[in-house]
Amino acid sequence: MKLSLVAFLAVVALSLFLSFYNLPYGPPLTPPSPQFPLGTYVNGKNMINVNAVAVLNTLIFGGMVGVIEVSAALAYGFVSATSGRRRTVMVRFLDAFNSIPRLPFLFALALFYGSPEGAFLRSNFFLTALIVALTGWFNYARQVSEKLYFSYSPLLTKIPGGVSLYLLIFQYLPTLKGMGVKFFLPAVIDGISTYTAMGVIAGVGDPNFPTLTTLLNASRLFTYWWLFLVPALFRAIVIVLLYVISDEVSKRYA
Amino acid sequence: MRPYLLLVSLALLALGIAFSLFSIQTSPFSVVGYGNSSVATPPSGWEYQYWAGLSKGYPNSTVITSKGVTQFQGVHPLKLNDTELYIYVVRGYVQPLAYLSVPSIFLIFLGTALGFRGTILLIQERELGELSRGNAVSSSIYKYALKRFSSLVISLIVVVAVVALLETVKEFTPFSELLSLLTFNMGLSKQGLSVDSLILTSLSYSSFLTGISFSPTVYISSFLVMYAIRKKGFAMSLIQKWKYIGNALASWVIGIALLYTFHYYFPVFPVGSPNGYLLSYLVLPAVSLFFPYIGIFANRVVYTVLSTPPLVTKAKGLSEDIVMYRHVLGNLMVATLSSISSALVEMLVAEFLIEAIFSWPGLGYLLGRSVDAGDIRVVEGVLLIYSTIVLVSNFLADLVYGIADPRVRR
Numbered sequence: 291m292k293l294s295l296v297a298f299l300a301v302v303a304l305s306l307f308l309s310f311y312n313l314p315y316g317p318p319l320t321p322p323s324p325q326f327p328l329g330t331y332v333n334g335k336n337m338i339n340v341n342a343v344a345v346l347n348t349l350i351f352g353g354m355v356g357v358i359e360v361s362a363a364l365a366y367g368f369v370s371a372t373s374g375r376r377r378t379v380m381v382r383f384l385d386a387f388n389s390i391p392r393l394p395f396l397f398a399l400a401l402f403y404g405s406p407e408g409a410f411l412r413s414n415f416f417l418t419a420l421i422v423a424l425t426g427w428f429n430y431a432r433q434v435s436e437k438l439y440f441s442y443s444p445l446l447t448k449i450p451g452g453v454s455l456y457l458l459i460f461q462y463l464p465t466l467k468g469m470g471v472k473f474f475l476p477a478v479i480d481g482i483s484t485y486t487a488m489g490v491i492a493g494v495g496d497p498n499f500p501t502l503t504t505l506l507n508a509s510r511l512f513t514y515w516w517l518f519l520v521p522a523l524f525r526a527i528v529i530v531l532l533y534v535i536s537d538e539v540s541k542r543y544a
Numbered sequence: 545m546r547p548y549l550l551l552v553s554l555a556l557l558a559l560g561i562a563f564s565l566f567s568i569q570t571s572p573f574s575v576v577g578y579g580n581s582s583v584a585t586p587p588s589g590w591e592y593q594y595w596a597g598l599s600k601g602y603p604n605s606t607v608i609t610s611k612g613v614t615q616f617q618g619v620h621p622l623k624l625n626d627t628e629l630y631i632y633v634v635r636g637y638v639q640p641l642a643y644l645s646v647p648s649i650f651l652i653f654l655g656t657a658l659g660f661r662g663t664i665l666l667i668q669e670r671e672l673g674e675l676s677r678g679n680a681v682s683s684s685i686y687k688y689a690l691k692r693f694s695s696l697v698i699s700l701i702v703v704v705a706v707v708a709l710l711e712t713v714k715e716f717t718p719f720s721e722l723l724s725l726l727t728f729n730m731g732l733s734k735q736g737l738s739v740d741s742l743i744l745t746s747l748s749y750s751s752f753l754t755g756i757s758f759s760p761t762v763y764i765s766s767f768l769v770m771y772a773i774r775k776k777g778f779a780m781s782l783i784q785k786w787k788y789i790g791n792a793l794a795s796w797v798i799g800i801a802l803l804y805t806f807h808y809y810f811p812v813f814p815v816g817s818p819n820g821y822l823l824s825y826l827v828l829p830a831v832s833l834f835f836p837y838i839g840i841f842a843n844r845v846v847y848t849v850l851s852t853p854p855l856v857t858k859a860k861g862l863s864e865d866i867v868m869y870r871h872v873l874g875n876l877m878v879a880t881l882s883s884i885s886s887a888l889v890e891m892l893v894a895e896f897l898i899e900a901i902f903s904w905p906g907l908g909y910l911l912g913r914s915v916d917a918g919d920i921r922v923v924e925g926v927l928l929i930y931s932t933i934v935l936v937s938n939f940l941a942d943l944v945y946g947i948a949d950p951r952v953r954r
Contacts, residue, residue, distance in 0.1 A: 389699035390706055391934060393893060394927035397915045398710050406918035483794075487893065490796050491900045491908055492915035506800060510901070513808045522797050 294538070298531040301345065308342035322516050329516035332508075337516060340505065341524050348482055348501040348528065351419050355481025356474050358423035359430060363473060364466055366427070367434025372458060377439055384428045384435075392425050393487055399425075400494055410493025410507075418494065422484045423477075430473045437469060438462050472543040475536035479529065502528070553658035560651030561755035567644040567748035568818075570596045570637040577632045584609075584622040584630040592738045594642040594745050598905035598913075599817040602735060603636030619736060642741070645748035652755040653937045656762045657884045657944060663766040685946060692942040696935050703931040707924050730925035734917055739925040742910060747929065750895055750906035756826055757833040758891045762884070765842040772846060783846050786839025796897040799832035803901060816903040829898045833891065841887050885938045892930065 313336040320330040328337035370380035399421045404413030441462075488494035489503040497504075502525040509517035573595075577587025584607045595603050607614045607622050608631040614622065619634050730739035772779040806812045806828060818825040896908030903909060907926055914922035 386699070386702040389702055389931070389935065391703075391889075391927060391930045393896065394911060394923060394930055395706065397911065398920060398923045398927060401915065401918060401920050401923060402713070406916050409916055411915050486794075486796070487897055490897045492912040494915070506797070510800065510803070513804070515804060518800055518804055522801065525797065 294531050294534040298528075298535060301528060301531065302349065305342040305345040305349075308339055309346050312336070313338055319512070319514055319517075321514070328520050329514070331517070332512075337520055340500075341502070341520055344500050344502045344505050344521060345524055345528060347415075347499045348503070348525070349478075351415065351485055351499075351501060352478035352482040352532075354416070354419040355423040355426065355484075356478035358420065359427040359477040359480070360470050360473050362423070362427040363430035363434050364470055366431040367438055367469075368459075368462060368466065370431075370435040371438035371462070374439075377435060381432060381435060384432045387425075387428045388432075390425075392484070393491070396421060396425060396484070396488060397492060397494075400488070404494065410495065413494050413496060415496035415499040418485065418488070418496070419481065422481055422488075426477070426480050426484065430469075430477065433473075434466070434469050438465055441465055468543040472540050475532055475539060479532050479536065482529070482532075549658060550662035553655045553662050555655075556651050556658065557655030557755065557759050560648045560653075560655055561752065563644040563648035563651060564748055564751035564755055566641045567639060567648060567744075568599070568752055569641060570600055570639050572635070573638040573640075574633050574635045576634075578630060579632070580627065580629045582624050582627045584624055584632050586619045586621070586632055586634055590619060590634045591732055591736055592741060594639045594741045595737055596637040596639045596745055597735070597737060597742060598746055598910060599639075599749070600637035602737070603634050606633040606635065607631070608633070639745045639748060642744040642748050645744055645751045649747065649751040649754060649933055650936065650940060652751060652759065653888055654940055654944065656759045656888075657941045659759065660762050660766055660884055661945065663763060663770075688946045689943055692939055692946070696939040699935050700932065703928065703935075707928055710920070710924060730928070731921055733914070733922050734919040739921050742922060743907070743925050743929050746905055746907050746910040749904060750892070750899070750908070753826070753829055753833070753895055753899070753904060753906060754888075754891065757830045757837075757895075758888065761834055761837045761841060761891070762887065765838050765845065768838070768842045769845045772842075780846065783839065783842045786843055794897075795832045795836050795894040796901060798835055799828070799898050799901040802828045802832055817905045825902075825904070829895075829902045829904050832898050832901075833894055837887070837891060837894065840890070844887075885934070885941050888937055889934050892934070 314325075315334045315336065316326050316330040318330060318332055318334045320326050320334075322329045322337075326336060328341065331337055331340045366380070366384075370377045400411060400413050400418065403417055404411045406412075485494075485501065486503045489501070489507050493507060495501070495504045495507070502521045505521040506518060506525070509521070573593065575587045575590040575593065577585075577590075579585065586605065590603070597603075602617075603619055605616055605619050605622070607624075609624060609628050611625070611628075616622070622632075624630060730743070733739050733742055768779075768783060772783050803815065807815050813824055813828050814820075815825065815828060892907075895906065896911060898904065899906040899908035900912045907930070911923065911926045914920075914926070
């Protein structure tokens, strides 16, 4: 866990630094060489910088989705767990939303605000993060609701006049905190994976915020291996590190 | 009975793949109409043929008048110089048996689900003989089926309601749209072709790819899991680590890598719409799907096995073999009931990506092209058909496992 966390933080720190500090440009599409270790992009930009920005944008997207999904899940789960009857009704809604196939639904929603360009769908980075998050929190909310409901202390039922909201929050706070931490990284991975799927299938993306998926998609237009291999490698590193950390966190808060 | 279950599953699978193979067959087709007017209009009902638009291109038109012959791309009304007699011919390729794609995907899923069940049962019987037979207390199959069916209906209503809502927001007429949705009539696409025919013709290719990639994934995963359980050590560790590799090097990353290597650099395999030897077009998409999912599915099954508390096995006072093959694997059937359905869902999503990468003319490729063209009707159609496939498959899996294993009904 410690090693993965250190490696992940190193990737983030390096990406952050290289997204501001520009290495020398070169002729467009130069293959890797001692001068340009990862080659250059279509605009001549050093691939190290291009990938650093893409890693950061990928993590920003995942982070936004993670925060929204976890907040929505905790809030909904908390409200639903406050009474048995309320929970029965609210959980049915979650089940119903869960039965909607996410990807086609996301595409239908993206068509409302995005502009189809024939070969891809230009859609705002932040709005896409929002719709991805709003269609992905149901499963987490169900788990939060179940965990909270069954951790309700029998002592509280003996309080005359019912339990105040303050007392409920106080009782549930440690569980809520634990579940928030446990679900955050899976939600981040979920956000990145879903955006990837949208990008690969229909080229959904925002040219102002290129992610690793955008780079991989764009690489399909050319036959230069470094345009594909480098972002694929970065993506693999980021996702594996996130998975390993997430699994460790889940074990700790199981 | 156990070997027969496996044979039945293989028969269903073969039938499903055969159906999908029939459904992708194309043949030249033309629709002819005539009239006497200053505008030549296409023959009525041409839109509802199963045009192989994605795989063979959209139909073209020929208008014949006494003054000559006019040919053009696409199908639309053509203004003539005078009022005169004309013959309007719409020509293209159709997939006459495209409707077989619907039963084919269900047969493939059923065959795979039964295959998974049959494989585990066969191994149980080989290891334990008569001891593998369960004596679980069952409940009514009718009540169980009714419960599952009502769940299917409710989920379908939710999906239809969502699609109807999307249609209403897009300012279509809500009531007639809802009626169309309930009859699975999605209207016409932006290209003028019926959305239903577009979906059925592309579903044929998706079914075929599913049959080739999904079933071997599940079968081989089952054997891998059994092997890992028996040998433990490296095999078990490999399966557990494969999850990370499978997720990081997802099917689409492998797909792009294969595209680069075996299509661009070493032009060994063709990609795109099959034109000629079908199998050569299938290799790259099938391998891309197969490699990561075999690990992901096997890992999921292993997780279920490993999550059985060791204390329970000790408390029973039985030998490790009996506990593992009879009790743990027996419970595995109940626990993995939802896994097989979600494996199909995940495989279909991965197929969408792979189809987009290799331009395989399936549902995912259709979805991508429709999104890029802003054709929301087709997107909604895919949403509806995809949900129906998933929900009906879930229902079928529940039902079949309920019949095969009484424990599931409790």
